Amino acid sequence: MPTVDEQEKVDKKNGDIELLRQSLNSFYIDVIRNAQSVQNKFPLAGVKGGKIHENECSRDNLVCYLALREHDLSDIQLKLAEQGLSSLGRLESQVLVSIEKVIKNLGLPIHETHSLCKPTFTDARSSLAKRSQLLLGRPREGRKTRIMVTLDSSEIHQPELLEQLLKNGMDIARINCAHDSRKEWKMLIDAIRHAEERLSQRGQEVGRRCRIMIDLAGPKIRTGPMETEIRPLKISVPKDSQGKPIRFVEGFLDSEARLTERL
Numbered sequence: 001m002p003t004v005d006e007q008e009k010v011d012k013k014n015g016d017i018e019l020l021r022q023s024l025n026s027f028y029i030d031v032i033r034n035a036q037s038v039q040n041k042f043p044l045a046g047v048k049g050g051k052i053h054e055n056e057c058s059r060d061n062l063v064c065y066l067a068l069r070e071h072d073l074s075d076i077q078l079k080l081a082e083q084g085l086s087s088l089g090r091l092e093s094q095v096l097v098s099i100e101k102v103i104k105n106l107g108l109p110i111h112e113t114h115s116l117c118k119p120t121f122t123d124a125r126s127s128l129a130k131r132s133q134l135l136l137g138r139p140r141e142g143r144k145t146r147i148m149v150t151l152d153s154s155e156i157h158q159p160e161l162l163e164q165l166l167k168n169g170m171d172i173a174r175i176n177c178a179h180d181s182r183k184e185w186k187m188l189i190d191a192i193r194h195a196e197e198r199l200s201q202r203g204q205e206v207g208r209r210c211r212i213m214i215d216l217a218g219p220k221i222r223t224g225p226m227e228t229e230i231r232p233l234k235i236s237v238p239k240d241s242q243g244k245p246i247r248f249v250e251g252f253l254d255s256e257a258r259l260t261e262r263l
Helices: 004-039 054-068 074-082 095-105 121-136 159-167 182-201
Strands: 148-151 172-176 211-215
Touching: 004 054, 004 074, 004 095, 054 095, 054 121, 159 182, 172 182, 182 211
Parallel strands: 148 172, 172 211
Antiparallel strands: none
């Protein structure tokens, strides 16, 4: 027979698990309801005959993720980690499936019925790989990543540098449109294409065309000029650990100075 203290610990643990079940299930239902409330605001073109389209799953997963991020998960995540369960830290690509797996591991059935499409882990990986290739190009043999290099107008007149970048693995050239103008951007793109042509003429082509990413400048928050505050400058005497002065303080008076400055 367990002692009173042992039984109290068991009861407390069971109570904590039950509270976690209720919290997670309530959170799951709330995510579904919020996602369904905005689902129809984003209709998809090209979905016919009742067939589930890949983009439909992506849309539904996105609205679920946005609904999820309206909640503070920190408390639930800590409690899940205490139970040795997934803390829902990397569920972006399969929101509902990830939550449902945790709910099932807590011994709860999935009661909620809904019209949301739920991409599985396999579906999510497949979609991500396909769209990454459309956007970034296929990865080079031997690696999964792409190399993106930010270029500016200083590279326009450095043809050898552009050739070296292309030969050494530059997959994407990024142009930051927060700087320069359309004239420089066009010249930079032309310089990249001319570098590719020169490599091809010498039989040194890299087997692919470098992609160009145009990074558009978005809205920026800028502060105005700071008002100069005029106030007395306090000069303190350096002191030791007992609070006794350890040396004199020297100051300079400059009648021509516009502001007081500590040196």
